[in-house]
Amino acid sequence: MDRWDQENFVPPFELRDQEEQAEAWYNNPVRQENRRLAEENLRLKKMLRENGISWDRRLTLDLTDPTGSRGTWTDAAKKSRRSSRSERSDRRLPSLPVEIMLLILEYSLTSNHPIIDPLSRLNPNVLTPDERKISKDQIAITFLATCKVYHAEGTRFLWKNNSFVFTDHLSLQNFCTVGLEHRKNMKHITMRIIARYYDDDLERDHRAPYPTFNPRQHYLRLRIIPRIQDDTLARRGFRSYTWHQVVDFLDVLRPPFDPHHDKTKPRPRLFPELESLRIDLVNFPSDYLTPPGGPGMHSLAAHDLALSLKELQITGIPDCHWGSDMSSQLARLVRDDGLLLKSDSTYVLSNRLRKQSDVSWEPRAIRAWKVLADEYLKSQKRKKSSSLSIGAHHGHHTHTGSVKIPAVPEEEGAPERKWQVRRTLWKRVPLTRDSGERKWVEFDRTTGSPIPAEEYGDPETDIYDPDELVCHHCQMIHSPYDEDY
Template identity: 75%
Template sequence: MPQFVPPFELRDNEEQVEAWYNNPARQENRRLAEENLRLKKLLRENGISWDRRLTLDLNDPTGSRGAWADSKAARRSSRSGRSDQRLPSLPVEIILYILEYSLTSSQPIIDPLSKLNPHVLLPEEKKMSKAQIAINFLATCRAYHDEGERFLWRNNTFVFTDCLALQNFRNLGLEHRKQITHITMRITARYYDEDFEREHRAPYPTSNPTRNPLRLRVIPRVYDNTLARRGFRSYTWLQVVDFLTVLRPPFDPDHDTTQPRPRLLPALESLRIDLVNFPSDFLTAPSPVEMHALTGHDLSMSLKELQLTGIPECQWGSDMASHLVRMVRDDGLFLKSDSTYVSSNRVRKQSDGDWEPRAVRAWKVLAEEYLQSKKKTNGSSLPMGGGHHGHHSHHGTVKIPAVPAEEGQPETTWQNRRTLWKRVPVSRDSEERVWAEFDRTTGTIILSEEYENPDMDTYDPEELVCHHCQMMHSPYDDDY
């Protein structure tokens, strides 16, 4: 059995300075500056000054300005003379149908507005044509551009493999960003080392312990004889933090300062996070301060559903899951599964797996009902906390409504047991969903054998009162 050397968690300096240099605004400024130099050179070679005040006499009708106007009028009259050769016009409705079809992709669009990184793509994604959509439609005219942009951002799904690609969405107008309700984050762990010949292996990132160790793809770095951190490093948990940080409200100079700034994706309801190459008991401990500030405060209770794959089956993975689930509202859905992807010399997709669904904080409805009944009975009530072991709750100051019940849900067969219905995917990579009934006390799905046992039709609200702290919370799991 090989000895696994754990890496040190750190943001890579070289990638940070490269990201600063390739900032979209800075790239655009460089492009415009180079274009101005080329145009000035072209004018200079033809003996024309780049300052129009030195070349044009605005009062001279025979000058170049008048000739340009005459030529434009001639072109206009020429077009009017052959109007019978114009293409047949189409109704506006037909044009919009064509535009919507041309700008809707059958596959998710990966890292829109950004350059693709081939090291995080599947082989079929590399072969996929970049022309997934007829993007040139947007350059036809202003009307097609305005209408097509709405179809582009509303009708497609998006996968982000780099937090900088998600950050580029800040350049997109709010009217388009607020149409996006679901995104996928594919976060691939990055490893670095100055020793080019050293090989690193880690436990296979799956719950199957019989798999051979995984050979990690290590990004080489030139040895620097300084006191900077060297050796085997990783960018994993901090990468998750950076992805979530981008979802915070971006700055908008035109925003009304009397109103709170909206998040990057204000209408985001569902989020899927695929963690790639996050092995169990291999990575160093994540920083709880940054994650708590993001998931427990800035992005707290903002989602209806969170899908998480590839979370390590270890203490650090469990802690990270407990942080991420705080982004889900009460009565929301949390889905967890094995790794979807694994990366060594290339990215490979694992066989389809099953979800472990949980209803998030479904017990709170029962606790509030019990508190009200106790208050009416004896005028006193018990405090309601967020979890065991001193975990505090931030949800008492602001009342965020729970996820509403889905339409068309079946009728329950239980008389006393308190449940709720949710639509869950049949498998990890399937779009098909089926109804599932959850126990509000535990947050888990009711199994088929439980329906056959009438003794399971019980509900005791006293179970919500902790005998240690005398506070009301879920007695089964701190995170749900």
């Protein structure tokens, strides 16, 4: 079969594999540390017994004494300990100014590349070949074990000066162990969400339509995690862990539990000051997966984490009905007048993870029309002629509440507007998907789209009719040009 056969296609059932969950539970960092300490404790006990040393370091055991009584340190032992301490104090190392030591420490704990899955064991299958080489000697982490002062100062440099990529929601969950004083200073993180597929029949055709790195191919051979056929009533066949994985990632961003937190105040989120989030979806084919998220996605994006970001970057969103629904759900994470950037896939995973060529973004200003709606409502109230209100789109419930989250403030240094009537908004947009440089782009507040270059200087495009915000179907104010945002 040279091309993907859609007629004989059976979609994978969305369900996280139980064996993968059991392995993740076993490899939890806290449990790993407990096992390591227990094994080390047993080794130390054995060494003490073999050498006749008591648990109390001030006493020793006399192995020849049949009564098993404990003796005390001899005078010779005390004298040798005092002499060793004095010798160590005399061997002084050359001292450096504190400022120089801090500069060395900061340089050693700052990486030129993003740190992938901190506090967790790296999975080589989620790394590109270049990332595997970089991750070995990325920072001098052993500096933190030198002394308490270096540990305190180095930890601050580590979490402040580096950028982080999370490829598993459990590695993101492990970040809860980092102190709030460090987490609250993080403004941007990246989630690399790689779709996982499981099957107990490896003879099945596992190809999906996907814009791969090879332009001659119209499909991608998915990487399948083999499963053993179980003689139970558990669901067999083709499984996937895709949309639910996105929900699990977002769920970790909710406020973690802190026993020392003041119970009279709300608990802060995992990253209280997070402003920008990038989500790289890997191997999410178009028209291939079952419906995304369900009520869990809407509950997180539209309620628990709603209006919390200034900018959201999404790559690899499927170009299909389910991809559009997921995009509209995730857009609720962005505050009014925020920026949503969408692009083609950054990575593709077949036999290994590969990075695709750099492309441009598709920018959009989120709910920029609400400023116009507020102004229109105020003008109508002055006239006392209507009882209009701002509502959601057709088929969606409204999100009302007593908390008013302010819109994203305008960026400083924006160019001057050349329009007399048309209402616009300036935003700084990255040049390309992987570029750190940005350029100024002017957005139409009514549509939320960038203004094409050919419309500049045309007086016919310098128009704005506020009455267009009022829907003639429901008599409510919303953007009539876009049903997704």
